[in-house]
Amino acid sequence: GENVEQHPSTLSVQEGDSAVIKCTYSDSASNYFPWYKxxxxxxxxxxxxxxxxxxxxxxQRIAVTLNKTAKHFSLHxxxxxxxxxxxxxxxxxxxxxxxxxxxTFGSGTQLTVLP
Amino acid sequence: SAVxxxxxxxxxxxxxxxxxxxxxxxxQVTMMFWYRQQPGQSLTLIATANQxxxxxxxxxxxxxxxxxxxxxxxxxxxxxxxxxxxDSSIYLCSVGIGQSGNTIxxxxxxxxxVV
Numbered sequence: 206g207e208n209v210e211q212h213p214s215t216l217s218v219q220e221g222d223s224a225v226i227k228c229t230y231s232d233s234a235s236n237y238f239p240w241y242k243x244x245x246x247x248x249x250x251x252x253x254x255x256x257x258x259x260x261x262x263x264x265q266r267i268a269v270t271l272n273k274t275a276k277h278f279s280l281h282x283x284x285x286x287x288x289x290x291x292x293x294x295x296x297x298x299x300x301x302x303x304x305x306x307x308x309t310f311g312s313g314t315q316l317t318v319l320p
Numbered sequence: 321s322a323v324x325x326x327x328x329x330x331x332x333x334x335x336x337x338x339x340x341x342x343x344x345x346x347x348q349v350t351m352m353f354w355y356r357q358q359p360g361q362s363l364t365l366i367a368t369a370n371q372x373x374x375x376x377x378x379x380x381x382x383x384x385x386x387x388x389x390x391x392x393x394x395x396x397x398x399x400x401x402x403x404x405x406x407d408s409s410i411y412l413c414s415v416g417i418g419q420s421g422n423t424i425x426x427x428x429x430x431x432x433x434v435v
Contacts, residue, residue: 239424248412248428249363251321294362300422307353307378308414308424310362 207232209297211311218285219319226314228295229277235297238271238278239308243292252293253280256300285318292316322347322417324427332433338401341430343413348393353414354386357429363412369396403434 208231218224230238236257241249255262255269255278262269266285271278282289292315296308323346333339343352354366366386367375375388389397400407413427 237422237424241426246431248326248410248426251423251425254423296424298424300416306351307365307368308363310364312362 207235207297207309209295209309209311211295211314213314214312215315215317217317217319220285220287222285224280224282224285224289224316224318226280226293226295226316227277228279228297228311229275230297230309231276232297232299233273233276234299235309237298237300238269239296240267240269240280241294241296243294243313245291249294282316285316287318287320290316290318321423322349322415322425324413324415324425326411326413326427326430328430329428330431332435333403335404335434337403338399339403339432340397340399341411341413343396343398343427345394345415347417349415349417350393351416352390352396354388354396354398355412355414355426357410357412359408366398366411400432403432405434408432408434 211228239254242252243249253267253269255271266283268281292313294313295311298306298308325344327342352369355363357363365378366381367377369375369388369390371390387399410429412429
């Protein structure tokens with residue numbers, strides 16, 4: 206089955222700096238890679254996702270890159286703000302035949318943005 | 321996106337009792353997933369629930385402990401049976417939404433503490 210590794214487990218950055226979180230996956234059949242932000246006391250919120258037919262996707266201050274050959278993908282947050290502080294999870298799955306499949310999650314990164 | 325409502329949002333339960341968690345989605349979905357998130361940990365899939373068929377359980381999870389119902393395309397329940405303190409976790413409902421059901425969203429979770 207799929208295995209997803211996520212690094213670092215904790216990350217502290219100064220407000221305004223950039224943050225990068227990296228994940229690797231093992232199953233070359235995986236083709237959907239979402240990122241979730243989980244604030245304390247809340248469920249995971251989808252913040253961005255990427256599919257295997259693109260190498261990069263951007264949404265305002267958030268971007269995700271995917272390297273299929275190396276089987277790794279990364280989350281980039283620019284101009285960080287204190288409200289970006291949360292736990293971030295990467296995940297991978299194979300979407301096929303029009304149906305969703307279960308996600309395999311990374312272990313999570315606790316991001317702290319220092320004011 | 322999707323609106324996924326879970327009930328209860330939080331509960332304190334007595335050892336040996338059972339609790340049923342409800343998940344309601346604002347649109348019809350083929351597959352629903354139930355995850356568990358133990359304190360400070362990542363998300364682990366419990367089972368996949370298709371409407372009209374038996375749920376498919378992941379290794380380490382059994383139907384007697386986590387019975388699931390899926391009576392229609394917008395609703396599912398997960399029961400945590402004969403609870404012990406080790407069952408204290410967040411239980412999360414997840415669905416695939418959108419074209420081909422391939423964007424995956426989570427509910428806010430049900431936070432259970434077993435005493």
